[in-house]
């Protein structure tokens with residue numbers, strides 16, 4: 001058996017459907033391009049039948065991504081499968097991923113079908129899919145709570161109809177590594193027609209064992225692992241891509257398998273996902289957490305200075321973290337900025353560099369030390385995919401712990417400049433109300449967070465919002481040394497996205 005492990009990334013499907021991780025079309029495309037650079041093998045881009053937006057996102061990702069296989073998810077129904085086929089057909093390497101539950105618990109309570117019916121439906125679904133696409137994956141939902149003999153039967157039927165990848169999910173995150181490994185092993189050894197089939201695992205993290213179970217799967221014959229950036233996903237999430245890839249790489253001595261992932265893109269991909277969704281990664285998260293490579297204790301620092309290997313099992317550079325030191329100040333020129341961005345993994349064209357430089361000089365005026373994190377925030381905030389219908393010219397907000405807060409906001413649209421004041425519960429709420437009055441939108445702030453993206457008292461604060469306009473939710477983000485300024489601009493960012501989307505929908509209608 002080959003030692004090559006295929007990485008199936010489902011950040012845009014299983015990850016995206018989890019609370020607080022939704023992305024719009026542009027954001028999904030941006031993430032997909034990053035996954036392509038990361039060189040994952042398969043991108044599961046969405047669940048096309050779920051909504052028009054999902055369908056469109058899968059179609060666009062399929063059309064745009066160059067290297068990866070693009071998968072669309074479908075239940076084991078004809079309509080689902082046809083919709084998925086339609087969505088992925090523009091991909092260079094399309095895949096249909098169809099699934100049905102096989103555990104008695106799901107059969108009885110969810111599907112209300114007999115084992116024989118589900119067996120038949122599985123085979124039919126794969127057959128329909130194979131008529132539309134050469135590359136078909138079949139998953140048995142809740143496999144770990146299914147009867148193993150029945151599971152083998154279902155998998156054999158799916159393979160018989162042409163499924164090339166057989167996925168064994170621990171849907172509810174219940175399995176233990178010492179049971180999941182032998183479980184996978186037994187399934188594979190009992191399947192009679194496994195020639196040329198790739199076995200896969202998809203492990204959820206409800207007991208914090210998603211990665212451990214996935215590695216047990218690999219050791220027992222799985223050569224595809226389904227995972228997500230930062231481990232996002234339903235409930236406690238999926239197995240984290242970065243942990244699987246780095247565990248395989250770092251412990252090659254015990255696990256002689258390899259992936260083709262460009263590990264230096266791991267941290268940039270993690271940052272991008274956080275920036276797009278606002279779903280922050282815990283500081284002590286393995287590989288990509290803020291503290292994952294920080295050595296705080298004196299004795300550790302001493303050891304690190306003498307020789308990094310004393311406390312470091314892998315280097316931050318290997319996952320794309322550039323050492324964060326004081327870099328640029330207000331006297332740094334465009335050239336230095338360009339080089340620094342290049343080092344951070346962002347190749348800017350002339351116009352982008354000009355915009356970035358403009359933000360950089362503004363920031364360098366406000367704070368003495370500009371860190372790498374500040375620069376990344378600039379680039380992700382300053383160079384936008386969505387045109388700014390409205391831009392913020394001025395904001396002043398006053399609050400306290402007694403009365404209502406007030407805000408005065410001045411916005412510009414083209415040549416037009418308008419000012420409005422408003423009251424609110426707190427200065428941020430007052431700003432949002434003034435912005436609503438100026439832009440004619442009516443947003444409902446669902447989530448709001450401010451975090452510091454660099455160090456020191458003059459650190460850059462990054463505000464993140466989830467705002468609902470009518471039935472749709474938009475994220476907004478902005479960074480500034482002033483929290484009110486960042487909050488107002490983050491809110492306005494969401495307003496501009498909503499306006500852009502409303503225009504697009506109107507044009508389509």
Ligand SMILES: [Zn+2]
Nearest residue numbers: 014171202234
């Ligand atoms: Zn899942």
